[in-house]
Amino acid sequence: MAGNKRRQYWLRLGRFFLAASIFTWVLLIFGSANFYLNELTNPNCPTAPPPPPGFINIDLPQPDGSILSGWWHNENNGSVIMLIGGHGSNRSALEHEASLLSNAGYGVITSDTRHCNGQPLSFGWLEMQEAEAMLTYAQIHAPNAKIGALGFSAGAVSILRTAANHPQIRAVVAEGNYANLYHEMTNSAAFPMSYRWQLEHAVAFLYTLRTGVSPQQIDMPSQLEKISPRPVLLIHGDREALNNEAHQQLSSAGENARLWIIPNCGHGGYYQTAALDYNMEIISFYKESLNNQ
Numbered sequence: 615m616a617g618n619k620r621r622q623y624w625l626r627l628g629r630f631f632l633a634a635s636i637f638t639w640v641l642l643i644f645g646s647a648n649f650y651l652n653e654l655t656n657p658n659c660p661t662a663p664p665p666p667p668g669f670i671n672i673d674l675p676q677p678d679g680s681i682l683s684g685w686w687h688n689e690n691n692g693s694v695i696m697l698i699g700g701h702g703s704n705r706s707a708l709e710h711e712a713s714l715l716s717n718a719g720y721g722v723i724t725s726d727t728r729h730c731n732g733q734p735l736s737f738g739w740l741e742m743q744e745a746e747a748m749l750t751y752a753q754i755h756a757p758n759a760k761i762g763a764l765g766f767s768a769g770a771v772s773i774l775r776t777a778a779n780h781p782q783i784r785a786v787v788a789e790g791n792y793a794n795l796y797h798e799m800t801n802s803a804a805f806p807m808s809y810r811w812q813l814e815h816a817v818a819f820l821y822t823l824r825t826g827v828s829p830q831q832i833d834m835p836s837q838l839e840k841i842s843p844r845p846v847l848l849i850h851g852d853r854e855a856l857n858n859e860a861h862q863q864l865s866s867a868g869e870n871a872r873l874w875i876i877p878n879c880g881h882g883g884y885y886q887t888a889a890l891d892y893n894m895e896i897i898s899f900y901k902e903s904l905n906n907q
Contacts, residue, residue: 647816651824657702659730666713674725674747682726682744685712686755689721693904694752694759696783697724698745698769700882701737704730710885711764711896718897721756723748736825737795738771739832745776749783760784760904764896766882767791771834778840785903786841787896789849790881793859795832801857835866842868845903847895851879851887
């Protein structure tokens with residue numbers, strides 16, 4: 615009798631420590647994932663410099679009633695290009711592209727992103743609202759202009775989603791964007807059930823809770839299919855093209871899309887790596903795409 619009681623005691627104690635260990639591990643995983651996701655989605659907003667010559671500061675009203683700042687340059691050739699930089703950037707992120715395009719006669723509009731108003735970022739998906747505010751401003755201030763768009767990384771995700779939902783955007787340049795957010799979050803080849811594997815999947819789970827959308831649904835090939843047959847230029851460095859599934863994106867973008875993979879280049883730095891070719895490619899793409907519509 616006493617022996618049975620001792621066995622039951624040790625069984626209960628073992629179950630308690632097992633449950634406590636599992637609970638502690640879950641807290642560790644989700645606590646780490648929450649901290650990591652907070653750090654990624656709440657970066658500091660960089661201080662923007664004064665606008666370049668010919669540009670003015672503008673206010674861009676958002677759906678929640680807040681105001682984001684941007685830059686605007688009037689068009690001289692009948693076309694306006696929307697520019698959105700990468701994760702955690704602001705209105706000045708693509709200043710080289712802004713100057714390049716404005717010097718060629720294009721109107722240009724840029725914008726801060728939501729973290730400059732204290733709102734968490736979503737790696738490009740919910741930031742479609744910022745792109746839509748830019749589109750509305752361009753349509754009001756250049757009502758007869760043809761509209762194109764260019765985005766880098768998470769900004770390219772915003773541009774692609776916006777173009778997929780707004781056919782007024784007639785030509786798109788997408789630079790260095792991931793193909794699928796779930797793949798981007800979990801493609802480290804971590805050993806199944808390892809700490810890193812669990813952390814990656816916890817981040818994806820928390821992202822879903824925060825945004826209301828699963829990272830698996832944030833899929834650029836499906837957005838590119840909606841944009842087709844409008845012209846699309848995909849730009850990736852050769853060191854990122856495989857991870858970004860650049861060729862798979864191209865196959866979804868239709869017959870009027872093309873892919874430029876820049877040699878000896880990683881994520882970003884396209885202009886710095888191939889300056890002359892980059893400038894010519896961007897200008898010739900919009901000249902061909904927008905003038906022929």
